[in-house]
Amino acid sequence: MSVDTQPKPAENPGTPFYRLGGAPVFEAIAERFYDLVEQDSAYAQLRAMHAPDLAPVCASLPKFLAGWAGGPRDWFEANPGRCMMSLHKPMTIDKAVAGQWAEAMQRAIADVAPEPADMARAMGDILADMARAMGR
Numbered sequence: 001m002s003v004d005t006q007p008k009p010a011e012n013p014g015t016p017f018y019r020l021g022g023a024p025v026f027e028a029i030a031e032r033f034y035d036l037v038e039q040d041s042a043y044a045q046l047r048a049m050h051a052p053d054l055a056p057v058c059a060s061l062p063k064f065l066a067g068w069a070g071g072p073r074d075w076f077e078a079n080p081g082r083c084m085m086s087l088h089k090p091m092t093i094d095k096a097v098a099g100q101w102a103e104a105m106q107r108a109i110a111d112v113a114p115e116p117a118d119m120a121r122a123m124g125d126i127l128a129d130m131a132r133a134m135g136r
């Protein structure tokens with residue numbers, strides 16, 4: 001029998017990931033985000049850029065956000081060297097579609113309403129700023 005003696009990285013309960021509720025909250029945000037993208041015609045341009053099946057990206061986004069927000073880094077370990085810039089570089093992202101991403105993400109976070117509310121709002125604002133900065 002083999003015993004896993006590798007030390008596990010300590011979970012830091014002070015990071016936004018854990019303070020906002022961890023994986024279930026980040027998964028709920030991603031689900032709400034892609035539901036909005038799918039269902040609200042205001043995001044039709046953003047929807048059209050995605051693959052017909054949103055399930056893979058819906059599974060991937062919360063794992064990315066987890067590592068980004070100080071939680072488990074599985075996505076980054078599974079995708080060595082990948083970052084926001086390399087991921088989106090091949091895409092043409094205009095200001096309109098960047099604004100759609102930003103708005104849908106802020107709505108998704110508001111709808112899931114994680115606590116503490118001020119930290120959730122701050123995270124939504126940062127993600128929205130990142131998205132808008134990607135628009136050309």
Ligand code: HEM
Binds near residue numbers: 065084131132
């Ligand atoms: C600025 C507007 C943005 C647009 C138009 C956009 C568009 C896209 C598209 C089309 C995909 C591929 C999905 C598919 O294969 O169906 C994707 C993947 C992804 N995007 Fe964005 N994106 C934007 C901003 C962001 C931001 C701000 C983040 C995170 C902070 C983000 C995180 C991701 C992740 C994690 C993936 C999946 C990567 C993987 O394959 O594991 N995106 N994005």
